[in-house]
Amino acid sequence: MRVVLKAGWRIAAGAVALAAMMGPALAQDVTTIRVLNWQPGGPDYWTQLVAAFEKANPDVKVELETVPFDRYPSVQGPYIATKSGPDVMENNAGLELFDRRSAYVQLPEDVLAAAGDLITYSGGCLNYDTTQPCYGLPFGYQGNVMYYNKTVLTEAGLDAANPPKTWDEMDAACTAVKAIGKTCLAHGMTGVFPAYWNFPEVARNFLTEDDMRAIMAGKLPWTDPKMVSILEAMASIGTTRGWINSSSPSISMLPDGADIFQSGNAAFASTIIADAVNWAAFGAALGDENVGAMSWPVLVADAPLAHSFSGTESSVFGVTPWSTKQEAAFKFVKFVAGVENANLLASVAGGISLNKNVDPNALPKSQALAQIQEIIKTPTLHVGVLLSGQEADALARGWQEVTLGTITVADWTAQMQTALEESPSKAQ
Amino acid sequence: MTQIHQSSSSGLTRAKKRRMRPELILGIALVVPGIALAVVFKLVPLVRAFILSLYHTRGFEEPKFAFLANYASMFKDPVFVTSFKNAALVFVTLPVWIFLPLVLALLIFQRSPGWKLFRAVYFLPYMIAPIVVGIMFRQILAPDGPLNAFLIFIGLAPLAIEWLNGATSALFSLTAVALWSFFGLGVLTYLSGLSTVPDEVIEAARLDGAGFWRLLIEIVTPLLKPVIGYWTVLCTSSMLIWMFPLIYALTRGGPGSATMLPEYLVFTTTFEFLNRGKGAAIGMALFVFAAIVSAFVVRRMYAEGKASK
Numbered sequence: 001m002r003v004v005l006k007a008g009w010r011i012a013a014g015a016v017a018l019a020a021m022m023g024p025a026l027a028q029d030v031t032t033i034r035v036l037n038w039q040p041g042g043p044d045y046w047t048q049l050v051a052a053f054e055k056a057n058p059d060v061k062v063e064l065e066t067v068p069f070d071r072y073p074s075v076q077g078p079y080i081a082t083k084s085g086p087d088v089m090e091n092n093a094g095l096e097l098f099d100r101r102s103a104y105v106q107l108p109e110d111v112l113a114a115a116g117d118l119i120t121y122s123g124g125c126l127n128y129d130t131t132q133p134c135y136g137l138p139f140g141y142q143g144n145v146m147y148y149n150k151t152v153l154t155e156a157g158l159d160a161a162n163p164p165k166t167w168d169e170m171d172a173a174c175t176a177v178k179a180i181g182k183t184c185l186a187h188g189m190t191g192v193f194p195a196y197w198n199f200p201e202v203a204r205n206f207l208t209e210d211d212m213r214a215i216m217a218g219k220l221p222w223t224d225p226k227m228v229s230i231l232e233a234m235a236s237i238g239t240t241r242g243w244i245n246s247s248s249p250s251i252s253m254l255p256d257g258a259d260i261f262q263s264g265n266a267a268f269a270s271t272i273i274a275d276a277v278n279w280a281a282f283g284a285a286l287g288d289e290n291v292g293a294m295s296w297p298v299l300v301a302d303a304p305l306a307h308s309f310s311g312t313e314s315s316v317f318g319v320t321p322w323s324t325k326q327e328a329a330f331k332f333v334k335f336v337a338g339v340e341n342a343n344l345l346a347s348v349a350g351g352i353s354l355n356k357n358v359d360p361n362a363l364p365k366s367q368a369l370a371q372i373q374e375i376i377k378t379p380t381l382h383v384g385v386l387l388s389g390q391e392a393d394a395l396a397r398g399w400q401e402v403t404l405g406t407i408t409v410a411d412w413t414a415q416m417q418t419a420l421e422e423s424p425s426k427a428q
Numbered sequence: 429m430t431q432i433h434q435s436s437s438s439g440l441t442r443a444k445k446r447r448m449r450p451e452l453i454l455g456i457a458l459v460v461p462g463i464a465l466a467v468v469f470k471l472v473p474l475v476r477a478f479i480l481s482l483y484h485t486r487g488f489e490e491p492k493f494a495f496l497a498n499y500a501s502m503f504k505d506p507v508f509v510t511s512f513k514n515a516a517l518v519f520v521t522l523p524v525w526i527f528l529p530l531v532l533a534l535l536i537f538q539r540s541p542g543w544k545l546f547r548a549v550y551f552l553p554y555m556i557a558p559i560v561v562g563i564m565f566r567q568i569l570a571p572d573g574p575l576n577a578f579l580i581f582i583g584l585a586p587l588a589i590e591w592l593n594g595a596t597s598a599l600f601s602l603t604a605v606a607l608w609s610f611f612g613l614g615v616l617t618y619l620s621g622l623s624t625v626p627d628e629v630i631e632a633a634r635l636d637g638a639g640f641w642r643l644l645i646e647i648v649t650p651l652l653k654p655v656i657g658y659w660t661v662l663c664t665s666s667m668l669i670w671m672f673p674l675i676y677a678l679t680r681g682g683p684g685s686a687t688m689l690p691e692y693l694v695f696t697t698t699f700e701f702l703n704r705g706k707g708a709a710i711g712m713a714l715f716v717f718a719a720i721v722s723a724f725v726v727r728r729m730y731a732e733g734k735a736s737k
Contacts, residue, residue: 073699073700074676074695074699074700077698077699077700077702078699080702081698081699081702081704099702100702102486246590246593247571247590247593249593249682249683249684250571250590250592250593250598250679250682250683389700389701389702390701393696393700393701396682397507397681397682397683397684397685398684400682400683400684401595401683401684401685401686404593404594404595404683404684405595406595406684406686407684414506415506418504418505418506422501422505422701422703424486424703
């Protein structure tokens with residue numbers, strides 16, 4: 001009996017010692033990856049995304065480093081310059097990603113295979129060409145629309161069921177809206193975005209897709225009459241046409257365009273279809289039944305792309321070359337592009353997923369969203385994401401200066417051309 | 429005799445040398461850390477920045493030698509020119525930076541009504557991190573922020589402008605916020621200088637009928653010249669190289685390039701456009717500009733110091 005007891009004690013002691021040794025070993029088996037992001041879709045969606053990923057991949061823990069959208073380049077830049085930092089980074093698709101491609105590992109074949117379920121992923125590949133190296137996978141669809149407040153339109157004596165379809169009709173609508181003491185087009189946000197978002201909507205009236213590809217390659221100078229026409233039209237929004245609020249040119253304006261629209265003091269807002277400031281946020285603030293979505297009015301009726309939607313992958317996720325946990329990091333990138341995340345994006349954030357297998361019933365019901373789903377059916381390239389960082393910055397600063405009357409469109413054109421010549425990504 | 433003298437003098441020299449050796453070692457020991465720090469954290473980065481400015485860089489790809497191409501590109505860049513014009517405009521406000529804290533310091537020193545309150549609060553703005561100051565004033569100076577609400581409330585609606593939005597008001601607002609944030613240190617500096625001024629001098633001036641401004645200009649200012657000089661150098665460098673957090677939080681250099689200063693341009697060029705070579709070239713230009721301005725101020729300070737002797 002004593003022998004049995006002794007053996008039992010020995011086994012128990014051995015088990016305890018083994019457990020003590022196994023504990024750290026098990027803990028070490030969990031790899032923690034850091035993901036730099038701006039939380040497109042909002043914090044609730046991201047909490048659920050991380051939980052779902054960790055449930056599906058118990059050997060990987062995700063640590064989020066979330067930076068506001070407008071401050072993202074300022075945080076990401078030093079990481080890239082010092083070759084250190086997160087394992088996974090988010091990036092706008094298109095040229096911004098191509099500019100930073102040395103901060104991303106080329107996607108291996110097995111990860112790229114996950115892109116097969118996506119409607120498009122070319123914005124993560126060099127020069128929008130899926131036969132070239134790809135650096136990140138997208139998950140959502142993005143682009144610009146104008147939202148309108150039906151109550152304000154009715155108050156101004158306008159037909160809320162038929163919002164303006166041309167720039168002339170928009171001029172007339174703005175006159176009516178301003179007459180009741182409200183802002184016509186609520187406009188402005190920290191950073192480069194207002195000009196960056198308006199640009200493709202105006203450019204579609206003057207450019208073909210070939211022109212857009214020439215812009216991407218740096219082969220269409222800003223002094224080209226088409227480009228000058230775009231700048232002139234953009235300038236007129238804040239000057240001769242006077243659609244926007246006077247505070248709009250401020251880089252750090254508070255309240256911003258979305259705040260003004262959500263307060264019910266504006267008829268229109270020009271912003272994006274998904275992510276943080278979308279139909280859901282406006283619907284929550286103004287009542288879903290009061291919010292509509294429309295394409296930007298048309299300026300040149302017979303332009304081939306005037307009635308198209310400037311669409312792009314919202315953002316892509318890629319793995320950094322300095323990461324020592326690339327295997328775990330790629331698991332996250334694949335998950336982001338997968339169907340489970342697509343359903344989360346639709347149901348929690350109300351975002352439009354790129355995954356073909358997304359549950360069609362996952363998206364919430366909303367009239368504005370239904371309008372958006374119609375608008376995106378005729379897509380074209382989003383020329384905004386074809387601008388280099390230098391061009392996007394010069395576009396935003398120049399637009400502010402032109403609107404404030406400190407420079408002319410000719411000066412702005414010259415600044416844009418200088419920015420183009422200074423863009424290393426366009427000099428290849 | 430001569431031999432005795434020689435041997436005694438050489439013995440003396442040896443003794444002197446023996447005495448000097450520990451002093452020399454102590455002196456070197458005290459100086460070396462300072463020099464080492466200056467070399468490692470000032471000279472080496474400066475030389476490295478200059479070398480980098482001669483290279484064409486793109487992201488973190490291998491830099492290529494480009495000689496003066498970054499400098500040529502820098503001078504061609506209209507934003508670069510604007511940034512230095514803006515820096516010059518900010519520099520023009522230097523007299524206000526020097527004079528305002530001096531006035532407040534003297535008011536506190538001579539115990540004017542309310543001096544206790546000012547003594548308690550004047551240093552507070554300096555203790556708030558500049559980035560927090562920026563965020564705070566971004567709210568205060570917003571078009572419908574508290575400052576404009578107050579101006580409208582007291583009947584000064586025409587003054588309720590878009591402070592951070594105007595082509596000229598933005599730079600003015602930025603400079604004013606920087607001054608608000610920094611002037612507490614100036615008051616402290618001047619108060620420490622004033623504490624060395626004998627009470628009899630102030631008393632005598634008062635007995636002679638000197639009012640506040642006469643006391644300030646004719647008595648205090650000449651007596652505090654070295655302190656004013658020191659503060660001037662500090663302000664000059666602050667204006668040129670310490671405004672970054674305020675620009676970042678308040679205006680991002682906008683609207684347009686209205687508040688773009690060279691130090692912020694270094695940041696955007698290096699970290700947003702990932703052009704480290706050109707960023708380093710702009711940094712070198714800023715270094716030369718700051719060095720010239722500071723040298724001018726320091727020379728003037730010494731010249732005035734010598735003249736007052």
